[in-house]
Amino acid sequence: MRRSIRGGLILTATLMACSSGKSETREIASAPAAPATPPPDAQVTKAQPPPVAPAAAGTAPAPVTTSAAPAASTEAPAPGTQLAAAASAPAAAAPIYTPAANLPPEVLAILKAGDRTDADKALDAGRKPGETLAFFDLKPGMKVGEIGAGGGYTTELLARAVGPQGTVYAQNAPVMIEKVFKTSWPDRLRRPINAKVIRADREFDAPFPDDAKDLDAVVINAIYHDTVWIGVDRKAMNAAVFAALKPGGKYFVIDSSAKEGTGLNDVKTLHRIDEAAVKSEVEAAGFKLEKSGDFLRNPSDTRDWSASPREAGEKRGTGDRFALEFVKPMPAPAKHKSKKK
Secondary structure, eight states, X not given: OOSOHHXXXXXXXXXXXXXXXXXXXXXXXXOOOOOSSOOOGGGEXXXXXXXXXXXXXXXXXXXXXXXXXXXXXXXXXXXXXXXXXXXXXXXXXXXXXXXXXXXXXXXXXXXXXXXXXXXXXXXHHHHOHXXXXXXXXXXXXXXXXXXXXTTSHHHHHHHHHHOTTOEEEEEEOHHHHHHTOTTHHHHHHTSGGGTTEEEEEOOTTSOSOTTOOSEEEEEEESOHHHHHHTTOOHHHHHHHHHHHEEEEEEEEEEEEBOOTTOTTTTTTTTSOBOHHHHHHHHHHXXXXXXXXXXXXXXXXXXXXXXXXXXXXXXXXXXXXXXXXXXXXXXXXXXXXOOOOO
């Protein structure tokens, strides 16, 4: 791994919280500080599946929750222990998703596909997949990259949008797969609809393989703020996205918004990021902001509470989120010297 051992431990602990419904919401709660001597892996065990409870807004229960064994002493819990326990807590019933009436027919067809899983459909209300796909405006045959694919909810939507002639490069950091998505990610990719998805087990700062060139679009959904506090080299990550895209290619960033002027201060505590900070970092890589989408906006959000799924409680799915479309500029036209008469 490119990061230090300590950094890897922090990310591993963090991603333990992605089990249960979090693996699909792509929002990761912050982990408590790691003890000086990390506990051995043997202390982490597979918990028995909890009784199936109604899913929270925009999520669905996972069949197995990974959690740490109960502490036998008063020592600080292992990283991620409390978060894994929180991830398995019962949650309220999810609302029904009603897509916007003006969505393109091809997007509505994706939402109504008979082979979409019930688990994915249960996440729709909080994720607004129809409006999201309309914002991406992907076409059959396109080549698309995804950063932080998680359990593959968005991955499969992208695969449906580009069709059997298209390609999706789906990145997950190796530690994410090993600790959280070891079975769910391969299971997702075995689904026939995902036959053209190329699995990219790579670090965030170099997310795509060498053959991922001239991409039409790259998507990072609800995890940019996490790349900040887990110590990803975002300058390298954004530069890699720029290099992978074709001229005119799009870079889509969706995330929970922090209050204006807070910069990166809330990325770990509230799981939010200042929209202006994202714009500044992405534009520094050479991108130009093309447009913003308001389909995930909520002006009444006070933005002083954690947008992490399990911490949000009854507010889950109501947080203000921004959707940004950046473009890789087309090269300037070559200047031709005029011929002298």
